[in-house]
Amino acid sequence: xxxxxxxxxxxxxxxxxxxxxxxxxxxxxxxxxxxxxxxxxxxxxxxxxxxxxxxxxxxxxxxxxxxxxxxxxxxxxxxxxxxxxxxxxxxxxxxxxxxxxxxxxxxxxxxxxxxxxxxxxxxxxxxxxxxxxxxxxxxxxxxxxxxxxxxxxxxxxxxxxxxxxxxxxxxxxxxxxxxxxxxxxxxxxxxxxxxxxxxxxxxxxxxxxxxxxxxxxxxxxxxxxxxxxxxxxxxxx
Numbered sequence: 001x002x003x004x005x006x007x008x009x010x011x012x013x014x015x016x017x018x019x020x021x022x023x024x025x026x027x028x029x030x031x032x033x034x035x036x037x038x039x040x041x042x043x044x045x046x047x048x049x050x051x052x053x054x055x056x057x058x059x060x061x062x063x064x065x066x067x068x069x070x071x072x073x074x075x076x077x078x079x080x081x082x083x084x085x086x087x088x089x090x091x092x093x094x095x096x097x098x099x100x101x102x103x104x105x106x107x108x109x110x111x112x113x114x115x116x117x118x119x120x121x122x123x124x125x126x127x128x129x130x131x132x133x134x135x136x137x138x139x140x141x142x143x144x145x146x147x148x149x150x151x152x153x154x155x156x157x158x159x160x161x162x163x164x165x166x167x168x169x170x171x172x173x174x175x176x177x178x179x180x181x182x183x184x185x186x187x188x189x190x191x192x193x194x195x196x197x198x199x200x201x202x203x204x205x206x207x208x209x210x211x212x213x214x215x216x217x218x219x220x221x222x223x224x225x226x227x228x229x230x231x232x233x234x235x236x237x
Contacts (some may be wrong), residue, residue, distance in 0.1 A: 033078030115146030
């Protein structure tokens with residue numbers, strides 16, 4: 001499974017120490033068309049340089065209003081990145097979570113993490129929280145090093161620690177940093193690029209329907225057998 005090349009993407013960090021907005025800028029730089037960004041608070045220069053349009057919203061903006069802005073931008077741009085600096089299950093000031101927003105606008109969530117000792121554990125918690133909400137989640141790492149073999153997904157991108165040094169070549173380099181987002185798969189890694197999200201939900205529904213049909217058929221056979229048994233006993237008497 002790969003992430004969509006068009007539409008909205010919600011980007012969120014695993015901690016405040018992660019230089020996560022650069023990941024949103026890399027996503028903006030690698031679209032085949034134009035990209036818009038929705039930001040709560042200050043807009044980093046690296047993102048403003050890569051996005052064709054930037055919408056700044058106050059932190060207390062309600063979910064419906066945010067979703068409306070994202071929908072409007074999606075009609076005009078190929079990709080819309082929404083930067084939300086919040087824990088997956090902690091409501092914003094207006095009472096919504098990252099997962100709520102992703103569900104409302106039907107977007108995958110790109111979890112941006114660092115390379116410190118707790119990075120893998122925090123990232124797994126984020127992905128599990130998303131999976132419980134049937135929201136597809138993918139991971140981009142900012143920095144060098146780190147061991148992410150325990151993740152249920154392969155990395156969707158790796159941005160070097162010295163990304164600020166690339167300057168005018170940032171957009172060109174970003175195509176290499178987030179290249180796995182196009183669905184290409186390294187031969188040595190058969191993990192998907194994102195968690196199942198809604199696709200797994202559809203599979204679960206189909207499996208549940210199959211089990212329901214099988215159980216119903218079995219119950220029908222048992223009922224038929226019981227009816228036949230009672231009928232035979234009545235004739236004998």
